[in-house]
C-alpha cells in the first residue's frame with residue numbers, strides 16, 4: 386500500500402456546483418487539483434476528475450451523497466494528468482469525455498508513456514495500478530455549450546494559455562467560472578507547457594465573464610480578486626527572474642529567491658521549470 390489517500394474536502398459554491406480536492410501538493414493528492422461537479426436534474430457534469438481512478442472513486446462516492454443522477458459528461462480543462470486520468474473511471478460507466486482538440490492530441494501523445502512509467506516506479510505503482518488512457522469522445526476548437534439537465538455550461542477555448550488545449554467553463558445563470566490552470570490560488574504556477582502572453586490573455590478572458598465566483602485549477606475558489614492575484618504573480622515572477630538573471634544568479638539561486646518571495650505557496654516542485662521558461 387502507498388500512503389493512504391487523505392479525505393476529500395468539499396466546497397459547495399452553489400446548491401448544484403460542488404468542488405472537491407485532496408489538497409496538498411504531491412502526486413498522492415492529485416497535486417491539490419480541484420474536481421468540480423455541475424449537478425443537473427437528470428445528469429451530472431464532472432470537470433477534471435483528478436489524477437487516477439483511485440482518486441475518482443471517492444469523488445463518485447461524495448457525489449452520491451448529493452444526487453443519484455449519473456455522470457453523463459466528463460470535461461477536461463487541459464491534458465495534464467492531475468486533471469484527466471480519473472476520467473477512465475467515469476468513461477467505463479458510460480460518460481462522454483469532452484475536451485479541446487489539442488488537449489486530446491496531447492493526451493494521446495503523453496498519457497500511455499506517463500502511466501507506464503508511474504506503474505514502474507515503486508512510489509506511484511499502487512496509485513496508477515488500474516489507470517488507463519481514455520481519450521475524449523467529443524472535441525471542439527473554439528467553443529461549445531453543454532446542457533446538464535437544466536443547467537447551461539459554456540465551454541470556451543481562450544487560445545494557448547496554460548497549455549495549447551485549454552478550456553474554461555462558465556455557468557451564466559450561476560455566475561460561476563471553472564478556470565482550470567489559468568488560475569492557481571496559493572499554489573505556484575506550472576509553466577511547463579504555457580504560453581506566457583497567452584496566460585495573461587486567458588486571465589483577461591475570464592475577467593470579461595459576468596462571473597462572481599472563480600474556481601481555480603488548484604486552491605480555493607474566490608471572487609475576481611484571485612484573477613488579479615494570479616496576474617500579479619506572473620508580473621512578479623517575470624520581473625524577479627529577469628532581474629536575478631541580469632545579476633548573474635544561477636538557476637538554483639533564482640529558484641531560492643522565488644521561494645523566499647512566495648514562502649507560503651504550495652507546489653514548489655514547479656519552480657525550477659518556471660525559472661527556465663521565464664528566462665527565455
Ligand SMILES: [Zn+2]
Pocket residue numbers: 463465547566575
Ligand atoms: Zn496543468
